[in-house]
Amino acid sequence: xxxxxxxxxxxxxxxxxxxxxxxxxxxxxxxxxxxxxxxxxxxxxxxxxxxxxxxxxxxxxxxxxxxxxxxxxxxxxxxxxxxxxxxxxxxxxxxxxxxxxxxxxxxxxxxxxxxxxxxxxxxxxxxxxxxxxxxxxxxxxxxxxxxxxxxxxxxxxxxxxxxxxxxxxxxxxxxxxxxxxxxxxxxxxxxxxxxxxxxxxxxxxxxxxxxxxxxxxxxxxxxxxxxxxxxxxxxx
Numbered sequence: 001x002x003x004x005x006x007x008x009x010x011x012x013x014x015x016x017x018x019x020x021x022x023x024x025x026x027x028x029x030x031x032x033x034x035x036x037x038x039x040x041x042x043x044x045x046x047x048x049x050x051x052x053x054x055x056x057x058x059x060x061x062x063x064x065x066x067x068x069x070x071x072x073x074x075x076x077x078x079x080x081x082x083x084x085x086x087x088x089x090x091x092x093x094x095x096x097x098x099x100x101x102x103x104x105x106x107x108x109x110x111x112x113x114x115x116x117x118x119x120x121x122x123x124x125x126x127x128x129x130x131x132x133x134x135x136x137x138x139x140x141x142x143x144x145x146x147x148x149x150x151x152x153x154x155x156x157x158x159x160x161x162x163x164x165x166x167x168x169x170x171x172x173x174x175x176x177x178x179x180x181x182x183x184x185x186x187x188x189x190x191x192x193x194x195x196x197x198x199x200x201x202x203x204x205x206x207x208x209x210x211x212x213x214x215x216x217x218x219x220x221x222x223x224x225x226x227x228x229x230x231x232x233x234x235x236x
Contacts, residue, residue: 012121013057014038015045015071016087017064021110025058025087028114032122042066046074054082055128056121061088061095069099076103076165083124083166087117093202100206105167106193107203123194127170140176143223143236147173156220167192168211171204175224175234184231208232 012029016022017040026036034055039045042063049057049071061068072084083105088095091109099107106120139148144157152169154161164172171192175183185204189195193203208224215222223235 011035011037011052011054013045013048013054015042015057015059015063015068016040017060017062021060024114025117028118029058029121032118040064042068042071045071049075049080049082056083056085056124058085058087058117058121061086061090061099069102069104072099072104073102079163081163081165083128085117085120085124087112097202097206100203101210103165103210105165119194119196123192124166127166127192140173142176142179142234145176145223145234147176149173156215156218156222159218159220161220162214162217164211164214168207168214171207172211172224172234175232178233180233180236182225182227182231182233186231188231204232 010033012034014022014025014029014036016025016038022038022040026038029036037048037054039048040063042065045057045059057071059068059071068086068088072086075082075084084103085106085108086099086104087108087110088099089110090096096107096109105124108117108120139146145154146156147154147169152164154164154169154172171188174188174192188204189201208226212222212224225233225235227233
């Protein structure tokens with residue numbers, strides 16, 4: 001384990017068994033002002049996450065003991081919404097969709113630029129940035145849906161929706177702010193995920209499905225309309 005002492009507010013967990021890659025990521029994380037903790041096994045990471053709080057986790061899928069997806073699956077199962085970014089060589093669509101469906105916030109395939117990883121990390125952390133005690137976060141209402149960006153809660157017909165991940169919340173909030181406008185997938189990838197190039201990915205679609213599923217858990221129907229071949233809109 002490689003550890004640079006930090007606080008829960010700025011520690012980034014890196015779970016990667018290839019030392020050359022983990023060393024490079026740790027250096028970029030440190031240069032960005034965070035404190036990296038590097039672990040090579042899923043069981044070590046899971047125990048660390050029980051004992052410590054981190055701002056985000058960069059997780060490889062091909063770990064020696066358990067798939068990295070199990071880290072995210074177990075975290076979400078116990079209600080831990082810490083952002084998880086998969087950084088992996090598994091670039092097939094099935095692996096990508098699985099990583100997103102279990103609650104991953106982003107999925108970056110090798111070979112990747114560490115600068116790209118850090119850009120995606122900053123994008124995720126902007127979504128989770130807490131609002132200061134003297135600030136009032138916006139409350140947006142569209143029809144029966146209400147989101148409170150200060151408390152980061154969503155309700156529909158006064159029924160609380162199960163907690164959304166940072167990415168799910170930001171995606172829904174962005175759509176809510178657009179009124180009836182149909183928002184193209186490319187715009188969502190740019191504004192929510194921080195993508196700067198056009199890419200073929202089902203990331204948006206998978207996260208929309210996850211949001212809809214959480215509304216369904218409490219007997220509500222998310223008013224998100226799909227415009228095939230274009231994008232999504234929230235209906236009032």
